[in-house]
Amino acid sequence: MSQPKIRPSKPLSSESISQWDIETDIAIVGFGGAGACAAIEASDAGASVSIFELASASGGSTALSSAEIYMGGNGGTPVQQACGYDDSTENMENYLKACFGNQGDENKIKAYCENSIGHYAWLTSMGVPFKMSELKERAIMALTDDCLLYTGNEKAHPFPDYAKPIPRGHNLYIEGDNGGPLLMKILTEQVEKRDINVHYESRALTLIRNSAGAVEGLVVRINQEEKTVRAKRGVILCAGGFCMNEDMVRHYAPSFDCGLTPIGNPGDTGSGILMAQGVGAGTVNMHECFVSLPYYPPSSLTYGILVNDKGQRFINEDSYHGRVGYNTLMQHKLSKRIYMITDVDGYGDYEKMSYLGAQVAATGESIAELESELELPEGSLQFTLETYNRHAEKGDDPLFHKAAPWLREIKPPFVALDCTLGRGPFYPFFTLGGLDTLATGEVLTPEREIIPGLFAAGRTTAGIPRTAAGYASGMSVGDATFFGRLAGKQAATN
């Protein structure tokens, strides 16, 4: 197989094409969650569909994820209702707006919340199984086959000030961290059932447009030959994000070009974004990424506190790991070290269960001893921990408002984990910026005019999730599958 082509070439002019090798109504680039859903909906709307996937199998980053699909509103999904939660659309919208503030796309948030129950119904109609049960533990992902769990900051300050906490992460009905593979297996089978042409090991090289600026097709390389594809109703780019493209990360998201670990599939090279930019597409939110400090499991570390090299706390530690990761990364701008301070009870099963990889930096029978071993300014950690403990006993955290269930005195002997970036801990990241699109998938110019014939969905676009500080697990797969469907439907109406 040839080397990935990071920088697609300029668009070809359709007037220069003498022969179309492949003709289809809709051409979809990428067979992950977004591409699969786009293909199914477009086909069900009567369009002929061809998918071009550079790997030798479907999956994309969706198959690598836990796929805890973020859904709710409308009175609650059947699972939410079965578990006793009444979720209103307004409440879900308020929550998402609080998560992303000015960065959020109001139209996408509105479409997502209003149609979330419909998306649940569609997924189950495809055969995606959900158990009518809840996982009550604080977890990064469900390792049981239970469905509903809190996957974001719903219960963490300040979000309850904006929206009533409701769990919206929907884990698939399968044991272990296998939701993503199962979701893609089901969606792939649905694609295969339909009259959809899937071309694997096919790399999209460049778009083809006419002199009026409308996209009419693309060039793909299959078996080392370049083929022209005519897409009569449109091209849908579902080619993933750009976390695997170091140049693009440095160029657009420099705050995240600092030794984080990209998580995604090898095709997350930004090729969809670049191809669209070649025909005049605009981008948005390119500077933002998901980033995490995955310090739970064990959830018992949530009883601990995170401090910077001034011995100061900086976040309520019951926040979602992405929000903690974001704020920890920002702390590095003015702090050389970050520690998680816990006790033996909090440390618990850390060595058995953790994904974090942080090493024990110090232990101590007294806070003063720990402080000195960590070379923190004298008195700093003592003040921070004494203040924390004094209030925690009373179920209170006047500084950062960690919720009462996670407040308890941290007792000697103490343990400090070194959470400093570059000194062991796992800081995964992927990109949250991309093409600016309408909720229905049309790709926009920088002036927000529609580029005829061009659609996109998934992490090739800037979708629902806009910053790790407001992220919840399941927002990206939720966004990719939901807006993939809309793009497929919309392209089919062309």
Next chain:
Amino acid sequence: MSQPKIRPSKPLSSESISQWDIETDIAIVGFGGAGACAAIEASDAGASVSIFELASASGGSTALSSAEIYMGGNGGTPVQQACGYDDSTENMENYLKACFGNQGDENKIKAYCENSIGHYAWLTSMGVPFKMSELKERAIMALTDDCLLYTGNEKAHPFPDYAKPIPRGHNLYIEGDNGGPLLMKILTEQVEKRDINVHYESRALTLIRNSAGAVEGLVVRINQEEKTVRAKRGVILCAGGFCMNEDMVRHYAPSFDCGLTPIGNPGDTGSGILMAQGVGAGTVNMHECFVSLPYYPPSSLTYGILVNDKGQRFINEDSYHGRVGYNTLMQHKLSKRIYMITDVDGYGDYEKMSYLGAQVAATGESIAELESELELPEGSLQFTLETYNRHAEKGDDPLFHKAAPWLREIKPPFVALDCTLGRGPFYPFFTLGGLDTLATGEVLTPEREIIPGLFAAGRTTAGIPRTAAGYASGMSVGDATFFGRLAGKQAATN
């Protein structure tokens, strides 16, 4: 005059132009610092030049600025040398790299530092006057006619770890805050001396390009008529930033869409960026802005400390006001209030001298009283201030490393100024993102290929300054005039 057209229309095809109303070698959009310097250099290189300025006079944002041009390296400018400073190019480069980290453009930094003395010489050859003297006070701008001053973070932690502190701000030889107007008066006279056609009240509407993608001219509106301009050697966009375009700020720099005060000229609507995007230009650093908390003068407030609503300090207060502004703004993400804590001596001439506009939130004879009046968590401010004072007495700041000259005990009675955004204080901002260009001004596509015939400089581009956290006064005027010159020279070689 017609309403500003925020969103320029798509480019025209040169093949569709039946008549060119104006013909020139080089067309320059915008007559601020960048446009003036581009015009002078292009003309001096033998090209015919036309400037199109939407206002009825030259000036742009340069004329509104203090114009403390940031220069150094190469053993020092004549002023640096006269004041006893020996500045190496390497030292200046190290400083700028420390300022902007991954966000910086290495090629631009290199060109800027290596040729900074040449730029000084060119400016003086134009008649720009500098006095061989230094202003030693900590100031936002020189109100005397002295030249050299520290205008950034050179002496503030952590920058001395990366580069020897040297002042590089060059204030013009004029009393008061009049450097910008004088600079533009001189540059305008230089333009007028040459055979350069200046069209005022002329709005650039859109670019004209040929079928091969090269820019061949533009459309301008003069006296309510649209005129086609043929620019045989190129168009140079020097049309300012986009701080006056609320839609663009919200879209690209949402962190700064929060009630800050835009500073710039009414033409800073992003029109240059949008016109270039219309022909396929890429952008970079669009999410970043300059922002400031201008708490000095009086410089005596530097002896104070800034705290968040947890009573924590978060920055060394001897940092440049832009770095403080940036970090204060970021604090607002997790803190509802920000206070400057000072004493009567530190408060000093605040009421007479300040630009800040922050109101006194509380006064107190004891820290406990102040803390209680400010409703800060009990003990928080007491610990912070006691810790600060204990070390300040010894000339030390183990937490934030404020430099010794700014360390002294803060004594009762205490004063707290409310620096919370939206509660009085002035938080000015302007944009630091724009077109991606080569150091020589060529505008690049997202794939970093040159768009033939199109150049840009000044805040229409992403230049030397990339974040308020590393900004120094004089970096934007320095960048605009220097890279304006390079763009003018380069276009003339076409």
